[in-house]
Amino acid sequence: MSEPPASLVIQTSFLGDTVLTTPLIAELARRGPVDVVAGPAGAGLLANNGDIRHLIVYDKRSTDSGVGGLWRMARRVRRARGIGESCTAYLAQGSVRSAALARLAGCARSVGFDTSAGRWLYSRRVPYAADRHHAERLWRLACETPADTPASGDTLRPRLYPGQPERCAVDALLGQPDASRPLVGLAPGSVWATKRWPYQAELARRIAPVARLAVIGGGDDAALAEEIVRVAGAPDTVNAAGALSLLGSAELIGRCAVLVTNDSSPQHLASAMGTPTITIFGPTVPAFGFGPLAPGSVTLGHENLDCRPCHHHGPPVCPLGHWRCMKELDVSVVERAVRAALEAREA
Secondary structure (H helix, E strand, O other): OOOOOEEEEEEOOOHHHHHHOHHHHHHHHOOOOEEEEEOHHHHHHOOOOOOOOEEEEOOOOOOOOHHHHHHHHHHHHHHHOOOOOOEEEEEOOOOHHHHHHHHHOOOOEEEEEOOOOOHHHOOEEEOOOOOOOHHHHHHHHHOOOHHHOOOOHHHHOOOOOOOHHHHHHHHHHHOOOOOOOOEEEEEOOOOOHHHOOOOHHHHHHHHOOOOEEEEOOOHHHHHHHHHHHHHHOOOOOEEOOOOOOHHHHHHHHHOOOEEEEEOOHHHHHHHHHOOOEEEEEOOOOHHHOOOOOOOOOEEEEOOOOOOOOOOOOOOOOOOOOOOHHHHOOOHHHHHHHHHHHHHHHHO
16 A cells, blocks of 8 residues: 655745645645644744644754755755655745755655746646635645635634643733633734834724733834833733744634734734634735635725735835825724624624
């Protein structure tokens, strides 16, 4: 009896992309063992995922940088696999370096998007469907006939698996739960400055009388978080910025009734944890394929600007100098969406 086919998934891109790769990993795991190469932060998010046989950390910007690091990583990937095991690489991150890693690691075949920089090294090129959600685009790398294969919402929903350490950390942060007050998450940060909606603090002040608030983010979001806590004026507001691991943040988001976030990685953590999300889009739009996937989620944005969208990720500053896409999205619009989400939860 032949051995089930082995797969290697290479994903060293943004954290949101890593989360959106989990449906692909789950699909491949139904066929055989799956090894995953991820960056240090992405590997932390993928911990405890039972679909992954070997999780291999590739620190391409530090200890594994350069050509020497690439060769060392290729040897690590080879050692992780069984002797003589045939393997297909799925290039969820499409750089030339990732494609070269698949070749050097001895993968017999490689699959990636026809728009990727490393496509000339692929055995099979899959059309990049710009009109699909990115979770579906990645999942379709596993499909021999991607254009004809139906994809259900449950198939495409990402999954993360916080463990006992993450649950204990969130328990300690939240303290004694109050069943009478739903927990609302606020994620004010983004790597891209123009994607940060500027009225999170005022929203917190308006929502604090009806819900407990948890401000979620990394250490870089500390100043934003402190301002939100100050303006909210509620003693039970939780400042989790920099206090939890990424998987711990996912656990906290999973306990929220709703999350208010920019177009950034907390939205994808919420999709993986099934938490309804109110995502605020400014310079980007959901049509790019990176909107929320959890049931009950909504997206908000300034729909009447000819200059929008202006950038695929979000520029450091508004190209036209006015930043109207965010400044003119009134706090009352987002407040109504939050209250509607809380009412729907109680219905």
